[in-house]
Amino acid sequence: MISKGEQVIREWYRQKNWTQFAFQKEMADAYLSGFSGLLNAPTGSGKTFALFLPFLADFINKHPENYTTQKNNGLLMLWITPLRALTNDIKKAMQEVCNDIGLPWTILTRTGDTSAADKAALKKKLPEVLLTTPESLHLMLAQKEYPKMFQNLQVVVIDEWHELLGTKRGVQVELGLSKLKTRSPLGEGWGGLRIWGISATIGNLEQAAEVLLGNDFPAERIKMVRANLDKKLDIRSVIPENIENYSWAGHIGVKLLPQVMEIVARSKTTLIFTNTRSQSEIWYHAILDNYPEYAGVMAMHHGSLDNELRNWVEQALHAEALKVVVCTSSLDLGVDFRPVDTVVQVGSPKGVARFMQRAGRSGHHPGAVSRAYFVPTHSLELLEGAALKQAIKQGVFESRDPMLLTMDVLIQYMVTLAVSDGFRADELYSEVKSTFAFADLRRDEFNQLLDFITNGGKTLAQYDEFLKVEIENGLYKVNSRRVAMRHRLSIGTITSELSIRVKWLSGGSLGTIEEGFVAKLKPGNTFWFAGRSLEFIRVKEMTAYVKKSNAKKGLIPSWAGGRMPLSSQLSAVFRDKLDEVAHGIEQDIEVKALKPLFDLQAQLSHLPQRHEFLIESFKSREGHHLLFYPFEGRLVHEGMASLLAYRISKIKPASFSIAMNDYGFELLTDEDIPIEKALEDVAFFSIENLLDDIQSSLNSNEMARRRFRDIAHIGGLVFTGYPGQPVKNKHLQASTSLLFEVFNEYEPDNLLVRQAYNEALAFQLEEFRLRAALQRISTQTIVLKTIERPTPFAFPIMVDSLGRERLTTETMEERIAKLARNYAVDDTEKLPKTRNRKPGITRKKGF
DNA sequence: GACCTGCTGCGGATTG
Numbered sequence: 001m002i003s004k005g006e007q008v009i010r011e012w013y014r015q016k017n018w019t020q021f022a023f024q025k026e027m028a029d030a031y032l033s034g035f036s037g038l039l040n041a042p043t044g045s046g047k048t049f050a051l052f053l054p055f056l057a058d059f060i061n062k063h064p065e066n067y068t069t070q071k072n073n074g075l076l077m078l079w080i081t082p083l084r085a086l087t088n089d090i091k092k093a094m095q096e097v098c099n100d101i102g103l104p105w106t107i108l109t110r111t112g113d114t115s116a117a118d119k120a121a122l123k124k125k126l127p128e129v130l131l132t133t134p135e136s137l138h139l140m141l142a143q144k145e146y147p148k149m150f151q152n153l154q155v156v157v158i159d160e161w162h163e164l165l166g167t168k169r170g171v172q173v174e175l176g177l178s179k180l181k182t183r184s185p186l187g188e189g190w191g192g193l194r195i196w197g198i199s200a201t202i203g204n205l206e207q208a209a210e211v212l213l214g215n216d217f218p219a220e221r222i223k224m225v226r227a228n229l230d231k232k233l234d235i236r237s238v239i240p241e242n243i244e245n246y247s248w249a250g251h252i253g254v255k256l257l258p259q260v261m262e263i264v265a266r267s268k269t270t271l272i273f274t275n276t277r278s279q280s281e282i283w284y285h286a287i288l289d290n291y292p293e294y295a296g297v298m299a300m301h302h303g304s305l306d307n308e309l310r311n312w313v314e315q316a317l318h319a320e321a322l323k324v325v326v327c328t329s330s331l332d333l334g335v336d337f338r339p340v341d342t343v344v345q346v347g348s349p350k351g352v353a354r355f356m357q358r359a360g361r362s363g364h365h366p367g368a369v370s371r372a373y374f375v376p377t378h379s380l381e382l383l384e385g386a387a388l389k390q391a392i393k394q395g396v397f398e399s400r401d402p403m404l405l406t407m408d409v410l411i412q413y414m415v416t417l418a419v420s421d422g423f424r425a426d427e428l429y430s431e432v433k434s435t436f437a438f439a440d441l442r443r444d445e446f447n448q449l450l451d452f453i454t455n456g457g458k459t460l461a462q463y464d465e466f467l468k469v470e471i472e473n474g475l476y477k478v479n480s481r482r483v484a485m486r487h488r489l490s491i492g493t494i495t496s497e498l499s500i501r502v503k504w505l506s507g508g509s510l511g512t513i514e515e516g517f518v519a520k521l522k523p524g525n526t527f528w529f530a531g532r533s534l535e536f537i538r539v540k541e542m543t544a545y546v547k548k549s550n551a552k553k554g555l556i557p558s559w560a561g562g563r564m565p566l567s568s569q570l571s572a573v574f575r576d577k578l579d580e581v582a583h584g585i586e587q588d589i590e591v592k593a594l595k596p597l598f599d600l601q602a603q604l605s606h607l608p609q610r611h612e613f614l615i616e617s618f619k620s621r622e623g624h625h626l627l628f629y630p631f632e633g634r635l636v637h638e639g640m641a642s643l644l645a646y647r648i649s650k651i652k653p654a655s656f657s658i659a660m661n662d663y664g665f666e667l668l669t670d671e672d673i674p675i676e677k678a679l680e681d682v683a684f685f686s687i688e689n690l691l692d693d694i695q696s697s698l699n700s701n702e703m704a705r706r707r708f709r710d711i712a713h714i715g716g717l718v719f720t721g722y723p724g725q726p727v728k729n730k731h732l733q734a735s736t737s738l739l740f741e742v743f744n745e746y747e748p749d750n751l752l753v754r755q756a757y758n759e760a761l762a763f764q765l766e767e768f769r770l771r772a773a774l775q776r777i778s779t780q781t782i783v784l785k786t787i788e789r790p791t792p793f794a795f796p797i798m799v800d801s802l803g804r805e806r807l808t809t810e811t812m813e814e815r816i817a818k819l820a821r822n823y824a825v826d827d828t829e830k831l832p833k834t835r836n837r838k839p840g841i842t843r844k845k846g847f
Numbered sequence: 848g849a850c851c852t853g854c855t856g857c858g859g860a861t862t863g
Contacts (some may be wrong), residue, residue, distance in 0.1 A: 082856065112858045135857045251852045276852045283849090303855060329854050347852085354854095377852090482861095489859045496856090528850085556850040563853050628863075723859045 004064040005032070005057025008101055012053065015100070018156040019250070021046065023227035028054040030223040032061075036195045038161070038209040041227035044336040045365045047198050048093055049155055050227075051079075054738045056103065058154075061184050068102040075126040075691055076395035078180070080134060080173065082157040084111045086315075090159070098722050101477040105129065110136050123149075134164065134172045134838060135492040141179060142416045142488050146328040150180055153193060158212060161197035163333065164209050165398035167715065168493035170278045175436040178214060179417075182431060190365040197802070202353060211436040232369040233359055233392060236265075237376065237385030239364075239593045246379050248597075249796035253346045253377035254286050260344055261291055263373055264324050267342035271318070272326045274349045278558035281347065282303040284326045284531045285556065286438035294324060295719050304499070304559060309530060332357050336364045341626035348384050352391040353398045378596050378796055379662065383581075384566075385589035387573040398567045405435055407751045408715035409493060411449055414476070415716060416491060418453070418469045420482045422477035424719060426451060448751055450476070459747045466717070488681030495710045497560070497731045501543045502529060510534075510546070515729075516558045528556035540725075566662040568769055575631050579610040588795035601792045605785045613714060614795055617675055618787045624673050627794045629664035632773045637665040639694065639701045639765040640773065644685075646697030648678050659800050668799050675784065687776045694765065703760035704753070705740050711752050711759070712736040 002010075013020045016464055024046060027039055031054035041047040055077055060067045068317050087109040098105045110119065110125035112135075122130075126149060132140075140146055156177065164170040181193050187243060197212040199205065238259050240246040247255065264270045274280045284300045299313045300324050310330070311481050311535065316322045319340045324329065332354070342580040343362040359372035376382040410432065419421040429446050432438045451457055454476070456466035468483045469476050499512035510530045521527065521536040526549045528534070535549035566574070580586045581598050591598075601607055608614040608629065616627040628644070631638065637660035645656040645667050654671040667673070678684050694700065709732075718735050721727035744752040761767045789797055 084857070133857060139858075163856085252850095274852090276854075278850075279852065282850070301854085333855080485860055491859085492857050494856055494858085526849095553849070558850075558852070559854095559855045562855090618855090713850095722861080 002523075003057070003061050004067075005054075005060035007344075008060055009053045009057050012097065012101060016038060018046075021050075021227065021229065023225055023229070024050040024053075027225045028057065030225055031055065031194070031196070032058055034194065035221055035223040035460055036213060036217070037225065038197045038205065038212065038226045039227070040201060040205055041335075042200055042224075042229065042360060043231055044360075045227050047227070048090055049097070050225075051196055051198065052094055052097060055096065055155055056101070060104075064532060069106065070104075071771075072418075073128065074129055075128065075149060076154045077129045078137075078150075078153060078156045079129065079131045081131065081158065082133065082163045082169065083111060083160070084133060087111055087133070089133055104110055107131065110135070110140070115384040126152075132584045134169045134176065137176045138413070138491050139488060140174060141176065142419045142484075142491065143419055146420050153485065155178060155194040155196065156180060158197045160199070160333070161208060161212060162199040162202045162400055165199075165211060165402055168403060168406055168409050169212070170491060171406050171435075171437045172413070174211065175409070175413045175432065175438050177212075178435050181434075189455075200353075200357065201397055204399040204401075204659040207402070208400070213436045214436060215439050216434045231360070232363075233356075234369050234371045235359065235374065235389050236372075237374045237382060237389075237393065237590045238384065238643050239579060239590065240376075240379075243379060243593050244596050247377075248379055249790055249799040250378045251275075251346075251347060253375055254282065256375050257283075257286055257290060260346075260373075260375060261287070263342060267371075268343040269320065269322060269337075270324045270337040270344060271331060271337075271358075271361055272324060272342055272344045272346060272432070273332065274326065274328055275350075275559070276561065277304050277328055277345070278556060280326045280328055281528060281531070281556045287324070287530055288531070289325070289552075292614065297321070297323040298329040299325045300333050301325055303328065303330045304513065305510045305530055308481055308509070309511065320727055328356075330355070332361060336360065337366050338627040340364065341368075342369060343370070344375060345372060346375045347377045348381055348566065349374075349388070349462060350570065350662075351566075352388065352396055352570055352573075355388055363613075379594065380792065380796065382590045384570070384574060384576055384781055386590040387570060387577050390577065391468075391573045391590070393589070396569045396575075398569050401494070402436055405441060406437060407449065408711040409589065409756050410438065410441075411752075412491065412493075413452060414453055415468055415478065415487050417477045418476050419487050422472075422475040424474055433589040434714075439605045441505065445751060452751075457750065459742055459745065459750075470717075472580055487716060488718060489722065490713070490716060493714050497541070501544050502534070503545055505537055505547045507546050509723060513544065513557045514559055516560075516801070517555075519553070521602055525553040528554045530555050563634065565635040566631075567631065569770075569837075571632050571662075573749060577611065577666065578608065578631070582609040597792045597800060604778060604789070605787050605791045606783050606791070608783060611780055612783045613777050614793075615675070615679075615782060615784045616787050616791060617784060618789070622669050623670040625794075625798075626667040626673055626675060627664060627791075629793055630773050630777060632769065633665050633766070634660050635660050635764065635766045636770045636773050637661070639698070639767070639770045639814075643690075643693055643695040643770075644646065644678075646693055647681075647684055649674075649675060651678055651681070653678060661797050661800060664793065664797055666794070679784065685774050686827050687774050687778075690771065690774070692765075694761075694767075698765075699742075700757065700760060701736050703764050704756040707739060707759040708753065709733065709736045709741045710740055711756055715752055717752075717845065725756045 004620045027050040039047060039050060062068050066689060091107045091109050094107045104127045107129045110122060111132040111133050140149060142719045144277050158173060164173055177195060195213060199208055213222060238256055240256060270558055272283060276282055280300055280302050285293055285561045287298060299316060301310055313325060317325060317337045340362045343359050345355060345358055363370040374385040374388060433441060453469040454471060456463060457462050460466040468478055480544060500515055500518050501512050502510040519537055523538055525536045526533055527536060533549040533551050533554055534546040537545040537547060547845055586592060598607060605616055606614055619623050639657040641660055654669045656667045656669045659666045714719060717739055718732055756841045
């Protein structure tokens with residue numbers, strides 16, 4: 001005997017002519033039996049229905065006779081997604097089902113886009129289902145009498161949980177949930193509220209569920225539902241026709257444009273993913289220049305383009321009006337674009353999961369094949385193509401590590417609650433302790449935070465602006481309207497640099513570029529942005545005004561952003577591939593194509609096997625070069641380079657400059673380096689004294705100061721300004737820097753400062769990975785080769801070397817002069833030609 | 848001739 005609700009679901013699938021997948025049945029069973037848990041399903045697999053339909057069935061079962069007239073029960077389902085854009089898509093799908101089965105419900109969304117009138121209406125009459133973002137959830141918690149809003153809540157769904165996990169937005173979700181569970185009508189604690197996460201496949205699914213549900217969730221009420229859909233992937237590398245002439249270094253990859261355009265021509269709709277916004281612009285421009293027939297059926301999509309422009313592109317993709325879109329990861333999530341049948345990835349995707357995610361953008365029908373091409377931007381990167389295929393075959397996925405004890409997020413949350421109805425310390429402490437993130441929060445730490453929001457802590461007590469929260473009969477409350485307003489304005493954990501808006505003189509916005517780029521422009525200059533040729537007119541009030549230009553050439557802006565290292569999973573498979581090469585047992589076409597390159601590497605130096613660690617040493621007019629190849633990603637290399645430089649300098653004082661990429665790093669000095677002696681020293685690669693040596697070798701103070709900027713924003717120590725009137729970056733930097741100094745000097749045990757140091761260690765240095773890499777190297781056989789000239793492994797690193805960082809305080813002028821004097825012409829002349837870089841241009845420090 | 852790495856994500860008041 002099946003229930004009325006289940007009948008309705010089945011009937012709905014039948015009418016749609018859809019088959020109900022096994023995982024959808026399993027999901028319905030779990031839901032209807034009252035479980036909470038995690039649904040592991042890829043986008044476009046019908047996961048929304050998998051959760052929404054059982055929820056409806058459950059409701060129908062409670063009112064089997066008259067469900068079509070039931071309404072106004074209050075908010076029953078809260079659906080949280082990380083993306084504003086997704087809320088409307090999902091709302092449409094849900095509303096359709098309700099209409100189909102005759103349920104008189106309105107599905108609403110509440111995000112920053114929601115009009116003030118709708119937000120006010122929402123307070124008066126609650127919808128049965130509400131779709132929102134983590135930030136909006138916290139804004140709701142900052143409203144007076146917010147418990148009323150959630151008093152009937154039955155289920156919370158966190159969509160794309162893998163996207164939030166591992167970020168401070170994820171911690172925000174954990175805290176929000178810890179509050180909602182206490183508001184459940186079905187009993188205190190985890191009495192009845194069901195919580196479901198939806199996640200794509202990641203390396204730590206079990207942990208993802210654990211983090212979502214918190215520490216006190218009864219294990220017997222947790223289910224993991226997996227959509228074992230067999231998605232067919234067809235992955236191919238684009239192999240340069242003449243590998244011996246292909247660049248040894250470089251990141252743009254435009255040389256392979258003809259091959260890519262052949263793929264585009266063969267396909268219906270292609271997404272070309274690039275790794276940076278600037279690279280998107282360059283590729284778009286290159287296509288327009290060389291294949292003008294694509295004008296009109298080609299578009300671009302990245303994070304600095306105006307929203308309106310991006311919405312248009314998304315619509316046009318749906319409407320099958322576009323043949324090719326050049327984009328960054330701004331298109332690798334969310335909305336499903338059915339017409340897309342081919343994905344091209346230009347340059348290393350840096351991780352297996354990211355590549356899968358992007359490949360999955362093509363062939364978005366059940367049963368369709370996802371077709372993805374990998375385009376290397378330099379020769380050695382082709383080996384990553386082989387590694388990617390192997391990793392996918394083996395099902396190797398990166399994990400998303402949950403963030404722990406993020407005090408800035410907690411402070412923000414405490415003030416949020418104080419702004420609305422206020423909180424009591426003991427109660428809040430136990431709620432917060434129930435989250436995964438704050439399971440280890442000590443009471444004295446919590447008290448320190450309480451002291452901080454009420455008295456400004458030890459150091460800021462005399463400044464009124466830090467005394468936000470007052471205590472009335474044990475209730476922590478914000479009474480100042482100004483403090484409350486400012487706080488609501490700064491809820492959220494995403495911080496970003498100030499940018500300059502680009503607008504037509506005639507009105508209408510194109511997007512944003514960075515201050516530094518605008519500073520390079522003179523009125524009348526042409527630059528390319530958003531795929532158009534623009535003439536720069538002037539800057540006024542954070543806006544650059546432009547008009548259309550007919551110039552064919554122009555500067556292309558670049559943006560400063562995060563630098564993702566090669567993931568440790570992909571690095572490991574990359575090393576496996578290299579081992580195959582060294583043993584001559586390579587099978588992959590990528591590796592076979594690279595044979596000439598590897599032969600040269602073997603001839604000039606050595607091809608390391610799994611148990612070997614290669615170090616190359618050579619002298620040029622620039623000085624003594626040492627090259628190390630851990631193949632562990634650039635962040636680890638950066639840390640390891642500084643560490644080894646420090647350890648060498650203990651044997652013989654020297655000043656080093658450092659260059660690195662995802663495969664290895666270089667140490668360069670004008671002194672003779674006693675490398676053999678250093679290698680004899682057992683402690684050279686040792687993890688003993690690692691933290692101390694890191695402290696001495698790197699400017700950890702500066703690294704922490706950088707992290708502290710964001711922490712201070714999130715923790716509400718600085719006010720970033722009213723909408724439309726941002727506080728100047730310079731001022732913000734000065735004030736966070738000052739705060740950092742003050743804490744460092746007078747309150748070294750300050751929790752936010754401690755957090756800054758921890759974040760720097762974990763994210764800037766990837767300390768955990770660095771440790772593992774050193775341990776691996778200490779078991780390997782060191783192969784030290786003296787080489788005559790840069791090898792295929794060395795060259796890409798050395799090309800980047802002009803952006804190298806000085807470990808000593810040698811001034812810039814001296815450096816440039818020395819470079820100009822010593823630039824080793826005879827060494828570089830023989831090398832394959834790559835892009836030109838102006839000597840003397842330095843890249844900003846990484847931290 | 849220039850450009851030649853560096854992603855993504857959200858939210859928002861009041862006064863005059």
